[in-house]
Amino acid sequence: MKIIYRYLLKELIQPFLFGVFAFTSIFVGTDVLISLAKMMSKYGVPLLTTIKLFFLSLPQIVVWTFPMSMLLATLLSFGRLSGDSEITALKAGGISFIRLVTPVLIVGLLVSGLSIYFSNNLVPASMNIYEDTVWKLKHGKARPKTQKNLRISPVDNKTKKLDYVLTADKFDGNTQTLKGVTWQDYDNGNLVMIIQAKRAEWLEEKWIFMDGIIYTITQDGQVPQTRFNKFNMTENLNRTPEQISRNQKEPEEMTISELREHIDLMEEEGRNVNSLKVSYYQRYAIPFACFIFALLGAPLGLKPNRSGSSIGLGLSIIVIFIYYTIMTVGGSLGEAGTIPAWLGAWMQNIIFTIVGISLLYKASR
Template sequence: MKIIDRYLLTELLSPLLFGIFAFTSIFVGTDILFELADLMIEWGVSAVTAGQLFILSLPEVIVLTFPMSMLLATLLSFGRLSGDSEVVALKAGGVSFIRLIIPVLIVALLLSGLTILANETIVPQSKDAYRRIVWNIKHQEKMPTTQKNLRIAPLDKKTGKIDYIFYAYHFDGSDLTMEEVSLQDYQNGKLVQVIEAKRARWTDERWQFIDGTIYNVNSKDKVPTMEFETYTVKKLNREPKEISRAQKDPDEMSIEELNRHINLKEEEGKDVASLKVLYYQRYAIPFSCFIFALIGAPLGLQPNRSGASIGLGLSIVIIFIYYTLMTIGSTLGQTGTLPPAVGAWLQNIIFGLVGTGLIIKMSR
């Protein structure tokens, strides 16, 4: 690593850490502390439990501040270099503006990758643990893993008609069993077979029906054709975690879980535009670290941008515009006006073009 790169990264580090601390403090003070205070007042939560909930809520907040902090750090660091005429000296020494921002853009890309990694590992686990503790506080019991009157009805991808209808009176996610189950099998939209059983259990990655009867269906009635003690139903390909009521909310799922959830909803013929927008945002929002660095560097070099207060104010304005565009893009993607991927990435596309244009202008 060259001396100039180390120097630039050193300049970037302090405002980046300051931004993470400052924006985290804002979110904590305006949201988390009020929620914890409400739990302590209404539900008598102890200070120890409140502290545990506070720690569990931090990963999501800290990761959320990474893009904002990257923008602030870029504006402040390049603003200081410009204000002290160091950029002029570097240019006089043959260092182009493009060469100047390369190490910053690399850091921004690495921070984007770190954000995605944290959202896939630490954040979902902490959110799930937080949700379970709050459920325990409000209901004085562990979060249930049972569900009654479970129904699954996917469509056949080839014909677009109903593929099968599965019903279970009771599902227990803790021991992976179901009671009073039935599966109606359809071909080209017509009912051809019914399988009924007293119980079902998850065995060897398959659902196995226990103590039941298979009926073939003709034009007039269903005719019993076979009774069984155990029967493996290959058509029911849903894993227990995919059908449990304890299943995470979409915003708590990892990218892989969300993708599988979208596929299952599509099989049932449901509108998944909003879920797809959420899926693509899992990449678009972390990538904003790079986008903000792309637009923050040339803006930081503009005249009268060297003050820290001006840099902070400009950061807030840019962040407001960014999230306004993100809301508009999400809405257009969810309503089908734009493809979900374009809706999720709309703000990055616009800011990326603006940032690229500013860099080209500064490089002349």
């Protein structure tokens, strides 16, 4: 690695770490600590449990602060170099501004990848444990993995008509059992069979209906009945207990692949999944802002009058406010279906990328 690149990276790392600490402290002080203090006073949460909840809330906050910190670090480092005329000296030595920005953009891309990794692994795991712990504190027992009045009604991809309807009085995620089960099977939109069973159990990777009756509806209107003790539903019901219990999770508690699978299942049932799709695309859009802010921050930090730390911090707050305002508007439009969900999630990135490239072009001339 060339000396100038090592020098630039050294200038970048310190303000980046400062930004992570500073922005994390703001989120913690204005949200996390207040919530934990309320829980301590209301539910008598032990100190060790409070500390555990504190650390469990950090991964989500750190993912939020990475883009902000990248912007602050780029503004401060290039502002300092510009204010001390080092950028001018480097240009005089034959080093173009594009070459100076390249290592910063690479770092921004690497931080974006790290953010996606955190968002897909650490955040869902910590959020699950956090929600389970809070539920136990509030209700005095573990969070139930049950769902009452379950209904699944996917649409056949070929005919675009109702495929089947599964209803159950209760789903128990702990025992992987459905109780009070009714199955209605459709062929090209026409009801052809009804199965009623007292329960259904997940055994050897398949659903087994127990103690029930099969009603076969013939073309002449007759409904012969067949009783059974066990009936294998392998070819009919393709939902695993994990897929069924996932309905109770928030998007933040799912990995990216789990959220994608959940969206597909909800779409099969004809449900509105715009909100889930926006959350899915934001899993990539928000981390990618690290790269975009590096692209934007480098030319913004060139002005000598912006070289001060306080000016750089203030400018970064303004840019971040505009970014998240556009993200909120875009997300709302995506959830409402006014624009595609992917565009609603990526709108702020598209706008800031265009602005960043324009500023970079002007700065390199």
